[in-house]
Amino acid sequence: MSVGRKATCAIVVLLAAAVPLTPAHALSCRFSVDNLNFGTIDVLDGSTPTVGGAVTIRCRNGSPNGWVTICPNIGSGEGNPSAYDPRQMRKWGNFSLKLNFNLFDPATNAIWGSLWWPYPPPPPILHLQLNANGRGNMSKPIEAKVFAGQYTVRPGTYYTWFRYQHVLFEYKAGWHANCTPNDGTRKPRFRVRARVRRSCQVSATGIDFGATGNLNAPLTATGTLTVRCTNTTAHRIKLDGGLAGASQPDQRKMFKGTDTITYGIY
Numbered sequence: 478m479s480v481g482r483k484a485t486c487a488i489v490v491l492l493a494a495a496v497p498l499t500p501a502h503a504l505s506c507r508f509s510v511d512n513l514n515f516g517t518i519d520v521l522d523g524s525t526p527t528v529g530g531a532v533t534i535r536c537r538n539g540s541p542n543g544w545v546t547i548c549p550n551i552g553s554g555e556g557n558p559s560a561y562d563p564r565q566m567r568k569w570g571n572f573s574l575k576l577n578f579n580l581f582d583p584a585t586n587a588i589w590g591s592l593w594w595p596y597p598p599p600p601p602i603l604h605l606q607l608n609a610n611g612r613g614n615m616s617k618p619i620e621a622k623v624f625a626g627q628y629t630v631r632p633g634t635y636y637t638w639f640r641y642q643h644v645l646f647e648y649k650a651g652w653h654a655n656c657t658p659n660d661g662t663r664k665p666r667f668r669v670r671a672r673v674r675r676s677c678q679v680s681a682t683g684i685d686f687g688a689t690g691n692l693n694a695p696l697t698a699t700g701t702l703t704v705r706c707t708n709t710t711a712h713r714i715k716l717d718g719g720l721a722g723a724s725q726p727d728q729r730k731m732f733k734g735t736d737t738i739t740y741g742i743y
Contacts, residue, residue, distance in 0.1 A: 503538060503660070503661075504536065504537075504538050504539045504545065504648070504650050504660050504661065505536065505537055505538050505661065506534060506535065506536040506537075506545065506547065506646075506648040506661060506663065507534075507535050507536075507663060508532065508533065508534055508535075508549070508646045508663050508665040509532075509533045509665050510530065510531075510532050510533075510619065510639070510644075510665050510666075510667035511530030511531050511532075511619075511667065512530070512667050512668045512669070512670070513528050513529075513530050513619075513621040513667070513668070513669045513670070514528065514669075514670045514671075515528050515621070515623060515669075515670065515671035515672075516528075516671070516672065517671075517672045517673075517674050518623060518671050518672065518673060518674070519673075519674055519676050520623075520627045520628060520630050520673055520676075520707065521628060521676050521677075521678050521705060521706075521707060522676075522678075523625050523626070524625060525622050525623065525624065525625045526622065526623040526671070527620060527621070527622045527623075528620070528621050529583065529618060529619070529620045529621075530618070530619050530620075530621075530667075531616045531617065531618055531619065532549055532616070532617040532618075532619055533614070533615075533616050534547060534603070534605060534614065534615045534616070534617070535613075535614050536605060536607060536612065536613050536614075536648065537611060537612045538611055539607045539611040539612070539613070539650060540607065540611060540650065541607065541608075541609050541610065541611050542606070542607060542608065542609055543606070543607050543611070543650065543651070544604055544605065544606050544607070544650075544651055544652040545604070545605045545606075545607065545613065545648055545649070545650060545651075546602065546603070546604055546648065546649045546650075546651060546652060546653040546655070546656055547602070547603040547604070547605060547646065547647070547648050547656070548592055548600055548602055548603075548646070548647040548648070548649075548655060548656035548659070549589075549600050549601070549603065549617070549646045550590075550591035550592055550593050550594075550600050550644065550645045550646065550647065551580060551589055551590065551591055551600060551639055551643070551644055552591050552593070552594050552639070552642065552643040552644060552645075553594065553643060554566075554637040554638065554639050554643050554669070555567075555637050555638045555639075555640075555643060556575065556635075556636070556637030556669075557575060557637075558643070561588070561590065561594065561596040561598065562579060562588060562596070562598075563577035563578060563579050563624060564577075564578055564579050564580065564637070565577055565578070565637065566578060566635035566636055566637045566669060566670070566671060567635060567636070567637060568631065568633050568634070568635050569633060569634040569635070569636065570633070571633075574630075574631055574633075574635075575630075575635075576623065576627065576630055576635040576671060576673065577623070577624045577627060578621055578622060578623045578624065578669065578671070579621070579622060579624075580619060580620070580621050580669075581619075581620045581621070581622060582600075582601045582618075582619070582620075583618050583619070583620040584601070584618070585601070587601075589601065589619060591645070592655065592656075592657075593645060601617070602654065602655065602656075603615070603617055604652055621669055623671060628705065628707075628708075629708050630673055630707070630708060631673070631707065631708045631709050632673045632674060632675045632707050632708075632709070632710065633672070633673060634670070634671075634672050634673075635670070635671050635672075635673065636668060636669065636670040636671075637668070637669050638666065638667075638668050639666060639667050639668070639669070640664065640666035640667075641664065641666075644664050644665060644666065644667075645662055645664060646662065646663045646664070646665060647659040647661070647662050648660060648661050648662075648663075673707065674707075675706075675707050675710045676706070676707055676710070677704060677705065677706040677707070677710065677712050678704070678705045678706075679702070679703070679704050679714065680702075680703045681700060681701065681702045681703070682700045682701045683700060684698050684699065684700035684742075685698055686698045686740075692738070702714065716742060720732060721737075725741075726741050726742055726743065727739075727740075727741030727743075728741070729741060729742065
């Protein structure tokens with residue numbers, strides 16, 4: 478009987494040793510990214526439209542007062558899956574038309590990239606310290622810019638989604654230089670959008686007839702009128718009758734007190 482009892486005890490010990498020791502709860506993080514909406518922009522004014530948002534991070538079930546390393550990888554986006562500098566939005570209703578932009582870390586003005594794409598820019602590597610309950614939250618600013626000088630872009634609505642294979646947020650317990658191997662991943666989705674408005678810019682040089690002693694013969698001088706409109710924008714240029722309110726283009730007048738000189742613009 479004593480032999481049987483010893484054998485039973487040995488089996489119980491072996492089974493207990495084979496069960497791995499795991500924590501009741503594993504580190505878990507969730508993420509959200511603000512949609513970035515430029516609103517209505519003018520591609521002719523030479524500006525660089527900029528819009529900001531935030532990446533929000535919430536972690537729990539971590540080590541009390543411990544750290545979490547976060548790698549918020551953002552890829553090319555659906556506007557052009559092979560682009561990185563610039564990224565591109567596509568036009569609603571005609572995906573072949575593009576609007577150039579990019580995503581940036583405003584703390585460094587570096588392109589916000591990915592550790593998983595074949596291009597140089599990485600994402601910012603973030604570190605979050607948890608509280609005594611193993612929880613923690615943080616917000617990281619993100620910025621989008623539409624590049625100036627896109628004069629040939631057609632008016633309309635442009636957008637791109639970052640989701641599925643275009644975004645991968647990794648996290649790992651502890652303070653690390655990267656998240657490999659990670660303790661978990663998430664794929665938050667967000668959208669970038671802009672509306673390009675129809676617009677025109679008009680500029681003109683002065684017309685100078687110079688100095689003359691008489692007006693027995695017509696004088697001729699030239700000026701330049703420059704017009705630039707958004708692609709496919711129909712336009713007409715109209716010059717009114719000037720200070721004299723002339724109804725005919727050759728009956729405009731220049732004034733010096735009560736004296737006048739008649740001229741025309743052709």
